[in-house]
Amino acid sequence: MFVNRTPRFEPLSEDALDTIDRGWKRLVSELGITFMHEPSLELFKREGQRVEGEVVFFDPDWLLERIKTTPTEFTLLSRNPEKNVQFGKDNMVFCTGQSMPFVDDGVTPRRDGTLADAVKLLRAAQMTPEIDTPGYPIIECNDKPLDSRHLDLQLAMYENTDLAVGAAQIHVNGVIDSIAMAQLALGGFDVLEQNPGVFGTINANSPLVFDTRMLESLWLLAERNQIVNITPFILMGAMGPVSLPAALAQQTAESLAGIALVQAIRPGCPAIMGSFVSNTDMKSGSPGFGGPEAALGILATGQIARRHNVLWRAGGGGLNASPAVDGQSAFESLNTMLPSFLAGANLQLHCTGWLEGGLVHSFSKVAMDTEMLRQMIAQFTPVEFSDDTLAFGAHEEVGHGGHFFGAAHTLERFRDCFYRPEVWTTDNYSAWTKKERPDATKRALAKWDELQESWEAPELDPDLHAELKAYTDRRRIELGD
């Protein structure tokens, strides 16, 4: 687990944060938020909030009071206890790319994702120590029936990794089955009552709406004490005004309302303030990612979450709008990932493989993003400043105008004194030419192949495997597929 001990970068003034506070308070109290879900409306009524039709008008002070039971430290269990995921103040949890319909295998043009692709992506995650969880779904398994494909993918997660997993939050059956399988894998109902065994992302249907399907999933997760990541999905210009302060006020309104609902359902249930704010490209009408507005949105969300003492999720670690694994995709990804580290996001989805605005999971980009993630982890690991690291002795040894290649100080440390890239190269032109001039995308694809070849099946008790398989077989029939 990476603990980010570098100080936070907080560009927003207290005045700016106060302005956002005024904004979300006015939204929740004057416009209210729609909950398309009778039990949620009933619950808010019981909690003393004004409800008109499907719209809940919140007392901002009640919201602030209600979210106070949200824990700021919790553990997401994995079937391999060594890979339990600790959520907490300075901890950063890294998740692979999520939910892409297409795959870029680096050989053929983009095509529909399949269960076989999911298996490859899961194996890459398993072999990447920086990745804490493959979440759910690592890719859409379009070759499997819609209503039961979550069973195939949940099973594949247990077969190909021993990492903590996400819930199939897209519908009630998905959540039921994810929790049921986590119970099998982790030791039963009581174990999950103590510590969550899955996490689920609940998107607001922005602006200012939570829809039935998401609320049904939210309730199931909250009732069972599983982690609920409340994420308004706001592309400014489409689901929010074309103004970052407005979008941040809206995001805060929606996420606080969702967290308050979770706490009203089950006080103390782990909940996370999610963020996914970016802009629409006003020329093309398409989503833009990795732009200046999104970068500031990430930094601002960190400050907002800390003001409200809740853990938070940054939109992602490697968001970009690029159709190709190229300079744009690397620039936009880093301009998302670096702000997430500067802001100390507690959870980062989409750290690896994201391409084309999230439509494509790219194999070469998985390897390239892993390089970026590894480097960011190194970059945000504080350097020791001490008389020892001043290395005066090395200067004494080398003297004026000498070089340090052969210095004792260097020889003792050369293996781990600097970050060592695996995809990036410092080959000179002639060495690079001898290798037929592979660009970073090509080298990343070779690294992906290595990762695939390196995969070793994690230990999986045959009885547990049989139970999981039997469960999915039974449920597949029940779901009519």
Place this chain on the structure above:
Amino acid sequence: MFVNRTPRFEPLSEDALDTIDRGWKRLVSELGITFMHEPSLELFKREGQRVEGEVVFFDPDWLLERIKTTPTEFTLLSRNPEKNVQFGKDNMVFCTGQSMPFVDDGVTPRRDGTLADAVKLLRAAQMTPEIDTPGYPIIECNDKPLDSRHLDLQLAMYENTDLAVGAAQIHVNGVIDSIAMAQLALGGFDVLEQNPGVFGTINANSPLVFDTRMLESLWLLAERNQIVNITPFILMGAMGPVSLPAALAQQTAESLAGIALVQAIRPGCPAIMGSFVSNTDMKSGSPGFGGPEAALGILATGQIARRHNVLWRAGGGGLNASPAVDGQSAFESLNTMLPSFLAGANLQLHCTGWLEGGLVHSFSKVAMDTEMLRQMIAQFTPVEFSDDTLAFGAHEEVGHGGHFFGAAHTLERFRDCFYRPEVWTTDNYSAWTKKERPDATKRALAKWDELQESWEAPELDPDLHAELKAYTDRRRIELGD
């Protein structure tokens, strides 16, 4: 001019800065610094410093006192007064790539740079409002005689741009001619006595040496009140120990000694604390750029410079070790440029076109880096947080679950509400496919071509042009070429 009004990111503690202080003080006083230049040694003696052979042992308190005459605001003149360059606390000055021997024209493999390439690069700089100066030299003009090529390039700068220029700091004749031509262009000796007309980068020959050639140039610049950018060139593992604290102590020792010399020569002469710290790839022995150590080095240098109340230069805006314009080059460039903005560097060399560890000036990368630079300027321009930008009215208009495309608030602002990329695309897959799937590098090359076609000759008084030309013709003969 861009003024960076975003707060600085300062990850180093006061303790860490104190440690660096202990480090450089010990270096300058116990090991001393070599100055291969009799007048410099004489001057330091007169100033009361201990000199043994070519080594000067400094009293750290004297150094701190001596640099106090360094101005923290000054103006670099341009022949177009609207393009004068203001150096100062929050100002950031952006310079093109510098000193590359090779060019990547995007069509043929890398080849020697020529004067014709320099002209193209200068024209691109002229047409890029974000670029404040082409510095010197924008590329090595290998088709021209070594001893006089600075005349060709200085003339080309005046012919193709009306930007402030750098001095040919590489040798005495270069500095003499650069200042002489600046006098012609700017109005004579007295004008340059008031405000500098060129800036020059003086590299320490690290570790702990200033060589004869650089010191001769330093003296000429300082005696004439021109800007001196004192830059230790430290690749850890080669010219410095494999420890960032040690390299920062060394960099501070060398740069403070250089600045003190400038102030001893002419108190009040503009001087800049330069930084160019990165690591050696200990596997290949080649220089690495854009790594975690370099990024922290940039952030740390900002803190060190502010502690000593001097302006400072970040290594560069787009450093990278990549042999190709690809994901690596974009990643490493942004991981250099973004820290430079976070740290508020007063001068950034190498903002555009840098490739392959600075061996290559790449045309497509010029356009790609310009995109990055424009975006960083947008990203570090503070957003207004106010009741107005909260845009409550837009939410009232759109309501729950609607979209903001057609909202009055959007229609009034859609042209400039977000950063608009020129090289990056948000084209969807089918639109991109219709364009034959150009990656960012290919689109950047097209943008470069546009830039070339858009060039308009800046106004240049025919008499001045004739004077400049006559000067270079005469000097070329004097220099024997």
